[in-house]
Amino acid sequence: MKKYIIKPFLFISILVFTLTGCEGLDPEVYDKLTPENFPGSDSDIEAAVTAVYNDMGETWMHVWLDDDHIAINELCTDELISAWGGDWQTKDRFLWTANDGFVKTIYFRYAKGITKATLLIDLLNNTSISNEDLQKRYIAEVRALRAYFGLQLYDLYGPVPMVTDPEIAKDVYTIHTPVRPSSEEVVSFLEEELLAAAEDLPSKYTTNADYGRITKGAALTMLMKLYLMEKNWTKVQDVTETIMGLGYALLDDYNDVFSVDTENNANTEVILALPKIADGYATTWYAVVLPQTPAYQSLTGISLSLWGGLKSPWSFYDTFEEGNDDRLGEAMVRYYYDTDGNWVDFREVSNSKAVGASPKKYQEDPDQLKYYQGNDIVRYRYADVLLARAEALNELNGPISEVVGLVNQIRGRVHTSLIEESGWSKTDMRDYILDERGRELFCEGHRRQDLIRHGKLIEKAHELGRMDAAAHHVLYPLPQSLLDENSNIKQNDGY
Structure with missing residues (x-):
């Protein structure tokens, strides 16, 4: 694809390796990180590569701030609903505009990540280190991360310019004003990058120190x-x-997938997770989703802060077989004891936040601090792969026995009813796999794209009374600030 830059300040992030943007810094520092003085040691290289991962994860407060992956990919779907007003309803009710903060924050976070990756790839390609295999692995990691950022931009905003030429990235004194690339150019670039990266990445890492890094899988x-x-x-x-x-496998217990103990290859199902820690780079998921009134009682005796504004609509809850599905109960909460010891059926509660079940998803962290918890955020896991394969095989061959077997692997693990091998049309199986993806992968950031792929995002929104949802909402708008800087970039249709 064409190689362009959008904002010159993006270059700074790779120089200082921080979590924050760096607008306004003196441009005299731009040329101080060079192949002549970097790396000073092997640890410098590792630190530089690790820094690129920072643009992959959610903020330290997970869904509470503007740039959260889960919120933008779930709140507009049938899996999640907000009982809060304000910005939450902007995402929930399809009211976003090109001037909304989250639209800008997410776009430039991923765009910055691409630029950082491009610059680091260039430095690594022009640096000699003693371990050639490690150097190849680091380059592959950063190429995969760059492709990840590009994939998110393509998914959320459509084809947009990406800084993939290091000479353009280093030319911070010139404002480039590219047009948007074609979808074909973006797809070709991402495919090429990921195939190349996979060649030089290990199937797995064997130490905790490398936990959370990109693997071949x-x-x-x-x-x-x-x-x-x-x-x-x-x-x-x-x-x-x-x-x-590659050796992945479903865990025996669905809830164990989301336990705190996922490090050092303890979890054979997780393909990629974003490491978190309660007293550092934490999440606030429990506080956001667990019931505030009546107050949810911890299953393990830890102290919980409860805000309770996000829920899974009862219509989504009803797609499960209640009493016959291990995904209900601990991971998706309708019934619980409150802090006074009373047994609560939240569906019978009458208050403004009782709009659905609580998608707790993650097991409790015994080291939780106030509303901060250290559960690693699961980004990709093996169950997704099995269901994707079932979907593809059904599209290619219809509901053959392998399709049924893959779906039943998912359902059998949670002890819900298995589907029969006969009596399916391709259309019926397509719809069933989409529903099963929802039940299995809820609140993991996949639902929006799944519904778009099946042409059902707007249909599902209307079923929930989100009548402002329209066909153009399958993409978010490009940030207005981007358009103000570059008149050659055309806004997405409908905005």
Whole structure:
């Protein structure tokens, strides 16, 4: 694809390796990190690569601030609803505009990540280190991260310019004003990057120190996501077969997938997780989703701060087989004891926040501090791969026995009823797999794209009374500040 830069200040982030943007810094510092003085040591390289991961994760407060992956990919779907007003209803009710803070924050976070990655790839390519295999791995990691950022931009905003030429990235004194690339250019670039990265990445890491880094499986799962977006079913079939040969497996207990103890390959199902820690880079998921009134009583005796504004609509809850599905109960909460010891059926509660069940999802962190918890955020896992393969095979061959078997692997693990092998049309199986993806992967950031792929995002919104939802909402608007800087970039239709 064409290689452009959007904002010159993005270059700074790779120089200082911080979590925040750096607008307004003196441009005299731009040339101080060079192949002549970097790296000073192998630890410098590792620190530089690790810094690029910062643009991948949510903020320290997870869904509370503007740039959260889960909020923008779930609140507009049938899986999540907000009982809060303000900005939450902007996302919930399809009221966003090009001037909304989250639209800008998310866009420039990923754009900055691409620029940082491009600059670091250039530095690594022009640096000699003693361990050639490690150097190749680091380059592959950063290429995969750059593709991840690009994939998110493509998903959320459509094809947009990306800074993939280091010479343009380093030219901070020139404002480039590119036009938007085509979808074909973006897809080709992302596919090429991920295939190349996967070649030099390990299937897994063996130490805690490398936990959370991109693996071959993670790069290939990103590729799977790209192929799903493009409905390239043959390539989905092929890449899922490769991933299935890498040693991943479903855990016996669904709830254990989301336990605190996921490090050091303890979790064979998780392909990629974003590491968190309660007294540092934490999440606030429990506070956001668990009932405030009547107050939810911790299952493990920890102290919980409860705000309780986000819920899963009862209509979504009803897609599960109540009493016959392990995903209900601890992970999706309707019934619970309150802090006074009373047994509560939240569906019978009458207050403004009792609009659905609580998608607790993650097991309790015994080291939780106030409303901060250290559960690692699961980004990709093996169950997604199995369901993606089932979807692709159904599109290619209809509801063959392998399709049924893959779906039943997912359902059998949670002890819910298995589906029969006969009596399915391709259309019926397509709809069923979409529903099963919702039940299995709720609140993991996949639902928006799943509904878009099936042409049902707006339909589901209308069913929930979100009547402002319209066809153009399958993409978010480009930030108005971007358009103000570059008149060559055309806004997405409908905004």
